[in-house]
Amino acid sequence: MRGLLAGVRVLDFTRVLAGPYASMVMADLGAEVIKVELPGQGDESRGFGPFQQGESAYFMSVNRGKKSVTLDLRIPRGQELARQLAGKCQVLIENFRPGSMARFGLGWEELHRHCPGLVYASISGFGQTGPYAGRPAYDVVIQAMSGLASITGHPGMPPVRVGSSVADLSAALFGVIGILAALARVRETGEGQQVDISMLDCQVALLENAIARYQVTGEVPGPLGSRHPTITPFQFFETAEGYLVVAAGNDSLWQRLCAALGLEQVAGDPRFATNALRTQHHTALEAALAPAFRTQSVAHWCQVLEEAGVPCGPICDIAQVVADPQVRARGMITSQDHPRAGEVVMPASPLKFSATPVEPGAPAPLLGQHTGEVLGGLLGLPEAELDELRRIAVI
Numbered sequence: 001m002r003g004l005l006a007g008v009r010v011l012d013f014t015r016v017l018a019g020p021y022a023s024m025v026m027a028d029l030g031a032e033v034i035k036v037e038l039p040g041q042g043d044e045s046r047g048f049g050p051f052q053q054g055e056s057a058y059f060m061s062v063n064r065g066k067k068s069v070t071l072d073l074r075i076p077r078g079q080e081l082a083r084q085l086a087g088k089c090q091v092l093i094e095n096f097r098p099g100s101m102a103r104f105g106l107g108w109e110e111l112h113r114h115c116p117g118l119v120y121a122s123i124s125g126f127g128q129t130g131p132y133a134g135r136p137a138y139d140v141v142i143q144a145m146s147g148l149a150s151i152t153g154h155p156g157m158p159p160v161r162v163g164s165s166v167a168d169l170s171a172a173l174f175g176v177i178g179i180l181a182a183l184a185r186v187r188e189t190g191e192g193q194q195v196d197i198s199m200l201d202c203q204v205a206l207l208e209n210a211i212a213r214y215q216v217t218g219e220v221p222g223p224l225g226s227r228h229p230t231i232t233p234f235q236f237f238e239t240a241e242g243y244l245v246v247a248a249g250n251d252s253l254w255q256r257l258c259a260a261l262g263l264e265q266v267a268g269d270p271r272f273a274t275n276a277l278r279t280q281h282h283t284a285l286e287a288a289l290a291p292a293f294r295t296q297s298v299a300h301w302c303q304v305l306e307e308a309g310v311p312c313g314p315i316c317d318i319a320q321v322v323a324d325p326q327v328r329a330r331g332m333i334t335s336q337d338h339p340r341a342g343e344v345v346m347p348a349s350p351l352k353f354s355a356t357p358v359e360p361g362a363p364a365p366l367l368g369q370h371t372g373e374v375l376g377g378l379l380g381l382p383e384a385e386l387d388e389l390r391r392i393a394v395i
Contacts (some may be wrong), residue, residue: 002030003029003030003031003356003358004029004030004353004356005026005029005030005031006030006031008026008030008031008032008090008091008183009031009033009034009088009089009090009091010023010026010027010031010032010033010034010089010090010091010092010093011036011082011085011086011089011091011092011093012033012034012035012036012066012092012093013036013082013092013093013094013095013096013101014093014094014095015037015043015044015045015095016043016044016045016095016168017045017062017139017165017168017169017172018095018123018139018167018168018171018172018175019093019094019095019123019172019175020035020043020045021062021168021169021172021173022093022121022123022171022172022173022176022179023035023066023093024062024063024064024065024066025172025173026091026179027064027066027361028064028065028349028351028358028359028360028361029349029351029358031091032067033065033066033067034066034067034069034085034089034370034374034378035063035066035067035068035069035365036070036071036073036082036085037068037069037070037071037367037368038070038072038073039070039071039072039368039393039394039395040070040393042068042070042367042368043059043063045058045059045062046059046367052338052341052342053340053342054340054341055338055340055364057341057344060338060341060344060363060364061344061346061347061364062364063364063365064336064346064360064361064362064363064364065360065361065362066361066362066364066365067365067369067370067373067374068365068366068367068368068369068370069085069370069371069375069395070368070371070395071394071395072393072395073104073106075393075394076105077389077392077394078394078395079104079105079106081375081379081389081394082104082106083105083111083114085374085378085379086111086114086115086118087114087115088378089115089118090117090118090119090183090186091118091119091120091121091179092111092118092119092120092121093121093123093175093179094106094120094121094123095122095123095124096124097124097125097134098122098124098127098128098133098134099134101122108120108122108194112194115192116190116191116192117190117191117192118192119179119182119186119192119193119195120192120194120195121175121178121179121182121194121195121197122194122195122196123171123172123175123197123199124137124197124198124199125137125138125141125142125198125199125200126198126199127196127197127198127200127201128194128196129196132200137199137200139165139166139167139168139199140161140167142167142168142199142200142203143161143162143166143167143203144159145200146167146200146203146204146207147203147204147207147210148162148167148203148206148207149161150222150223151207151210151222151223151224152223153223153225154223154225155222155224155225157223159223166203167199167200167202167203168199170199170202170206171197171198171199171202174202174205175195178195178197179195182195209229209230210229213229213230226245227282229279230279231247231249231275231279232248232278232279232285233246233248233254233257233278233286233289234247234248234249235286237289237290237293238290239293239294239296239297239298239300239301240294240296240297241297241298241299242298242314242315243298243314243315244293244298244301244312244313244315245314246305246310246311246312247310247311247312248310248311249311250275251274251275253309253310253311254267254272256308256309256310257305257308257310259308260305260307260308260310261289261292261293262292263288263292266285266288266289269288271284271285272285298314299314302314322345330352331348332347332348332350333345333347333348334346334347334348334360336362336363338363338364339363339366340366341363344364348360371386371395372386375389375395
């Protein structure tokens, strides 16, 4: 069955994570993605470990389903071929520093004149405008500058990075949302537009209620460990063997939790009568609950609390996640047979549709694997011209 984005062709000038993850989501949904890479080098993430039979697991995990074409955009002939490819595509995605694509003759304004229906997505650290637009950025820089690092970790301890690259990934997902919205407008009007995605913008948008709390209270939010700022108890607890998470999100769940722990007297404490009071007195509440949790294991308390209808769960490591029966039942761990690396295991797409399955396409491409296929098939270049382009290192 054809994917939901079958018929959409994407010209992908991205590298490392934010851009490649966005184009991978589109490839998973059935779009044809042509990844343009520098001859002889390619996406720098090809050099990121760990390696499986010499191939980067990092690169393979975010570049499945794509075709790799090598073009040297520093050479005028390479730029011309890129413009010709853009004319054959509905979407272009790039995550160079602002201004870089224009220097290659591939900026938004120029391509829009030649390809008015093209949706042109630019993903960068700080966006195409503003005083920081020209700055380079990586995920950890955005985690720091967005305020995310300031509310992550434990009180009184040095700031820490969130364990996955959430600034990159949020920009990727907002980028796909923007692309799909712009494609919908193209279908109505025939007019493409630029989608300007800033990693900083996206992370600020995902600060959830931190900004609202600051505006209302005037207090600058700080790190709270695993605790929620406004719902209590909603956090991790240590047991006799490992940690679990408990999320008693309302007064009824609070009463059930106390009953399951045998702490009816704590449930009746006036300091804990409402969620607001529980949050206000969270230190005393944690001290009242913690000894009970330490008497039994995670498995024991998960069973007891699940029977009581209290949301809870173990703190799983990655090995446990990969083996988890729910994760497996949902098909969230998939594998592909890579021509060099062999079997490559990776997360699958989380998108599930009632009528159209989402299945990973081909494994991540070898560098330049599809150059001849794309330039010959899509642009009609004869083999002799391809040989000449190879000789002069354009491809």
